[in-house]
Amino acid sequence: MSKTKCFLKSIAGAAGLSLVLLLYMNSNTLRLQEARRHAPPGQRHDDPFQRVDHIGLLKGLQMEFLPNFKNPCWYEAVRVDKGSLQPSVLPFLPVQSSVQHRHRNSNQSVDVLQCLPYFFLIGQPKCATTDIFYRIGCHPDVAEPPLKGPHWWSRKRFGMPHTAQPVPFSDYINLFNASKIQEEKQKSSEPQGTWEYPRITGDGSTSTLWDSSQTMSYLHHLITTHKHKNITKVLFSGRNEANTFPDSKKSSKIHSIIYEHYINGSNRSSATQSGVVLPFTVADTIHLVLPKSRIIAVFRDPISRLYSSYLFFTKNADLSPQHFDDSVRSSIQKWNACIKQYSDRTCAYNKTLQKYLGVRLYNGLYSIYIKDWLQVFPQEQVLVLRMEDYQNNMNKTLEEIYNHLGLRSLMPDESKKLNIHKVYNKNKRKLSVGKMLQSTRKILQDFYRPYNRDLVSILKNSKFSWEDIYQNCN
Numbered sequence: 001m002s003k004t005k006c007f008l009k010s011i012a013g014a015a016g017l018s019l020v021l022l023l024y025m026n027s028n029t030l031r032l033q034e035a036r037r038h039a040p041p042g043q044r045h046d047d048p049f050q051r052v053d054h055i056g057l058l059k060g061l062q063m064e065f066l067p068n069f070k071n072p073c074w075y076e077a078v079r080v081d082k083g084s085l086q087p088s089v090l091p092f093l094p095v096q097s098s099v100q101h102r103h104r105n106s107n108q109s110v111d112v113l114q115c116l117p118y119f120f121l122i123g124q125p126k127c128a129t130t131d132i133f134y135r136i137g138c139h140p141d142v143a144e145p146p147l148k149g150p151h152w153w154s155r156k157r158f159g160m161p162h163t164a165q166p167v168p169f170s171d172y173i174n175l176f177n178a179s180k181i182q183e184e185k186q187k188s189s190e191p192q193g194t195w196e197y198p199r200i201t202g203d204g205s206t207s208t209l210w211d212s213s214q215t216m217s218y219l220h221h222l223i224t225t226h227k228h229k230n231i232t233k234v235l236f237s238g239r240n241e242a243n244t245f246p247d248s249k250k251s252s253k254i255h256s257i258i259y260e261h262y263i264n265g266s267n268r269s270s271a272t273q274s275g276v277v278l279p280f281t282v283a284d285t286i287h288l289v290l291p292k293s294r295i296i297a298v299f300r301d302p303i304s305r306l307y308s309s310y311l312f313f314t315k316n317a318d319l320s321p322q323h324f325d326d327s328v329r330s331s332i333q334k335w336n337a338c339i340k341q342y343s344d345r346t347c348a349y350n351k352t353l354q355k356y357l358g359v360r361l362y363n364g365l366y367s368i369y370i371k372d373w374l375q376v377f378p379q380e381q382v383l384v385l386r387m388e389d390y391q392n393n394m395n396k397t398l399e400e401i402y403n404h405l406g407l408r409s410l411m412p413d414e415s416k417k418l419n420i421h422k423v424y425n426k427n428k429r430k431l432s433v434g435k436m437l438q439s440t441r442k443i444l445q446d447f448y449r450p451y452n453r454d455l456v457s458i459l460k461n462s463k464f465s466w467e468d469i470y471q472n473c474n
Contacts, residue, residue: 068196073115113178118200119294123209127300133204143180149205212281213351300387302364327358367454
């Protein structure tokens with residue numbers, strides 16, 4: 001009886017989210033390899049998520065990460081045919097190095113070293129994340145993956161519209177170079193308490209922070225089709241703060257966003273969003289599998305970030321400060337129409353509204369997104385930085401990142417080598433287009449000011465108001 005009480009108490013807290021959702025997703029306790037297979041030809045296609053890999057398979061099969069690795073790694077027994085050990089090469093161009101660490105057992109299977117990321121650089125776009133990610137990868141104790149942003153958790157595991165088919169979990173795992181993680185072994189003369197294999201690796205997908213639309217649709221599908229009446233309450237128990245969640249039968253009406261937009265400049269029509277907005281985000285799914293992950297978010301003055309994003313992503317030969325001004329005014333008008341009926345959070349995550357905005361206003365709503373992550377991950381696991389501070393003192397900011405990741409300080413010769421690298425992914429179009437109009441800047445200051453205040457309150461750091469930047473611009 002006492003054991004039963006202990007078990008019930010355990011699922012009432014944060015651990016309950018992981019345990020119940022794992023049991024929920026793995027009710028048939030499928031073998032790991034079989035769970036990754038695509039649906040066979042001729043199978044019914046009325047389930048839009050039938051070919052999406054369930055997450056949490058490692059813990060669902062009671063597989064634990066190796067205690068002598070700092071990075072989350074494990075050995076997986078894979079049954080193979082003779083001479084067939086090559087992992088599939090799909091969208092990520094998987095590294096085949098993990099095959100180097102294997103041995104056969106009596107059952108003709110191979111124990112393959114597999115690894116997942118130790119840290120996630122979650123955002124935001126146009127905030128120097130590419131440059132920061134590659135400089136983190138220059139640290140001797142970091143095994144840099146061949147691809148900065150696989151966007152698996154937020155996009156590619158679901159398939160369309162980002163890939164023709166859902167990308168299986170195995171392809172994502174194969175991205176992370178287990179060979180490089182294992183090749184750096186701690187010397188026996190090192191102090192006690194250090195890792196035998198200290199190397200780590202990471203995921204730098206900048207959609208991870210804010211793009212949760214497909215994750216929400218997937219979880220909503222699981223909730224509604226399997227008709228588990230208590231699943232929402234169980235999911236809420238894992239959050240630090242319970243958000244309001246409507247009855248699932250009414251959710252399509254409550255979360256449908258109808259707004260007006262112009263086609264060809266004159267014809268007015270209405271559009272309704274196709275998905276749903278839930279309290280649960282990509283942060284919940286990552287935490288389910290990797291609860292000890294180190295999270296890094298880099299933010300930038302949202303006004304300059306928006307202009308940089310406009311210049312980088314907008315496919316328009318007539319880019320100009322005036323065109324940017326027109327797009328900003330139109331986008332703010334659509335945003336204001338949305339928040340008259342729905343919460344700011346619902347509008348920020350809504351995919352249809354995101355697609356129809358002329359500029360990516362939502363990417364600068366840092367307070368909305370980071371709050372969701374801090375409801376799942378402890379504050380000490382989340383590091384939030386300003387791009388401006390990184391630009392002013394790169395070495396100091398990198399030292400802060402290394403400390404957050406538990407990495408040693410660089411030696412003088414290592415720092416010198418790091419500093420001579422060029423700036424990665426620098427936007428050069430601003431020079432040819434020119435600066436934004438002062439009137440546009442004023443409009444955007446008024447728009448972002450309340451969200452910046454919320455961010456200051458959440459992080460307890462006045463620097464995230466960017467008032468020092470705005471004073472210099474006026």
